[in-house]
Amino acid sequence: MILNRIPKFLQNSLINKAHLPVLRTQKHLYSALSTGNRVKIVEVGPRDGLQNEKIKVPLESKIELINRLSDCGLPVIESASFVSPKWVPQMADSDLVMERIIKKPSVRYTALVPNQKGLHAAEKSGVREIAIFGAASETFSKKNINCSIDQSIENFSKVVERAKIIGMDIRGYVSCVVGCPYEGDVDSDIVAYVASRMYQMGCYEISLGDTIGVGTPGKTLEMIEKVSKRVPIEKLAVHFHDTYGQAIANIYASAGIRVVDSSIAGLGGCPYAKGASGNVATEDVVYLLEGIGCNTGIDMEKLVKTGEWISSVLGKDYGSKAGKAILSKLNNQ
Numbered sequence: 001m002i003l004n005r006i007p008k009f010l011q012n013s014l015i016n017k018a019h020l021p022v023l024r025t026q027k028h029l030y031s032a033l034s035t036g037n038r039v040k041i042v043e044v045g046p047r048d049g050l051q052n053e054k055i056k057v058p059l060e061s062k063i064e065l066i067n068r069l070s071d072c073g074l075p076v077i078e079s080a081s082f083v084s085p086k087w088v089p090q091m092a093d094s095d096l097v098m099e100r101i102i103k104k105p106s107v108r109y110t111a112l113v114p115n116q117k118g119l120h121a122a123e124k125s126g127v128r129e130i131a132i133f134g135a136a137s138e139t140f141s142k143k144n145i146n147c148s149i150d151q152s153i154e155n156f157s158k159v160v161e162r163a164k165i166i167g168m169d170i171r172g173y174v175s176c177v178v179g180c181p182y183e184g185d186v187d188s189d190i191v192a193y194v195a196s197r198m199y200q201m202g203c204y205e206i207s208l209g210d211t212i213g214v215g216t217p218g219k220t221l222e223m224i225e226k227v228s229k230r231v232p233i234e235k236l237a238v239h240f241h242d243t244y245g246q247a248i249a250n251i252y253a254s255a256g257i258r259v260v261d262s263s264i265a266g267l268g269g270c271p272y273a274k275g276a277s278g279n280v281a282t283e284d285v286v287y288l289l290e291g292i293g294c295n296t297g298i299d300m301e302k303l304v305k306t307g308e309w310i311s312s313v314l315g316k317d318y319g320s321k322a323g324k325a326i327l328s329k330l331n332n333q
């Protein structure tokens with residue numbers, strides 16, 4: 001009988017059978033990625049995708065990438081990062097990127113901000129929405145932003161306080177939500193704690209990052225279940241790296257979530273998470289979502305052409321499976 005109340009796509013999935021006990025207690029989780037829902041994609045390619053590139057990406061290419069992504073119909077594009085250029089040199093021209101991109105009124109152009117200095121620089125460059133970024137692992141927090149989890153929360157609350165005064169919207173990231181490159185498995189209670197602190201301080205959305213891509217559908221679902229007890233599920237987003245090829249499965253398993261982060265052509269990686277591969281490719285996510293009847297509002301043809309183009313700029317193979325397949329069809333028409 002319980003099965004009848006679960007959407008069809010979950011009824012037939014392994015996730016559903018393996019996790020019925022979880023799903024039974026979390027009715028709101030099943031509404032997930034079900035037919036007819038609109039799912040928002042947050043494109044993180046220009047920031048998460050490029051930040052780890054060893055060779056300096058030309059400013060003009062960064063700008064062209066963001067402008068092309070805007071034309072694809074993506075509603076949110078994380079475009080820049082106002083972090084220390086000593087820590088992440090690739091993002092050092094973020095002010096110029098933000099100043100020179102063509103801003104469409106329908107698109108939100110966001111930027112990472114770690115501290116007051118970054119907030120000030122973002123404000124000067126006309127940024128209207130920022131993202132703070134913490135972690136559920138002490139060691140990762142120290143390696144990535146040079147402070148403990150509690151210190152980071154204290155620092156972020158000052159950034160958020162000031163950002164609210166100047167009318168900015170604020171998103172929060174929690175990294176290492178299932179695993180840490182230094183500490184191994186991560187306790188979901190800590191993820192829930194960091195996420196809830198960010199939500200309480202005024203972040204309108206919390207993105208849960210599987211920074212090193214070690215999550216599997218079962219672990220992901222259990223983590224979301226824990227976090228959603230402290231932060232409303234409609235305020236959560238998922239952010240998967242695809243190191244173990246599980247990202248699409250994890251998104252499919254992220255029952256109840258309506259916001260998915262992804263990166264064009266699967267670019268990406270965190271400089272402080274060695275061995276982590278790129279983010280899940282936006283093209284693959286759009287293919288999944290549209291395939292199960294979710295509306296993304298994204299122009300797939302423009303998207304795959306953008307994915308192929310940026311891959312060639314970076315001298316890489318095109319990293320989206322769906323993108324490659326669609327492109328080869330287009331080329332054979």
Ligand SMILES: CC(C)(COP(=O)([O-])OP(=O)([O-])OC[C@H]1O[C@@H](n2cnc3c(N)ncnc32)[C@H](O)[C@@H]1OP(=O)([O-])[O-])[C@@H](O)C(=O)NCCC(=O)NCCSC(=O)C[C@@](C)(O)CC(=O)[O-]
Pocket residue numbers: 048051081082083084085086087088112114115117118119121133144145146173174175176209210211239269270271272
């Ligand atoms: C947080 C800090 C700044 C602390 O770094 P620190 O060294 O502790 O800071 P500090 O205050 O001692 O400053 C050191 C120097 O940096 C400068 N500085 C300080 N702040 C800024 C700033 N905002 N903009 C420009 N410059 C800055 C500051 O002025 C000083 O310069 P100096 O006096 O030596 O010439 C540093 O650790 C940092 O920048 N970390 C960022 C690391 C990063 O960007 N990681 C990747 C993003 S997170 C990620 O990818 C994960 C995510 C979000 O995608 C989700 C997921 O996948 O899990």
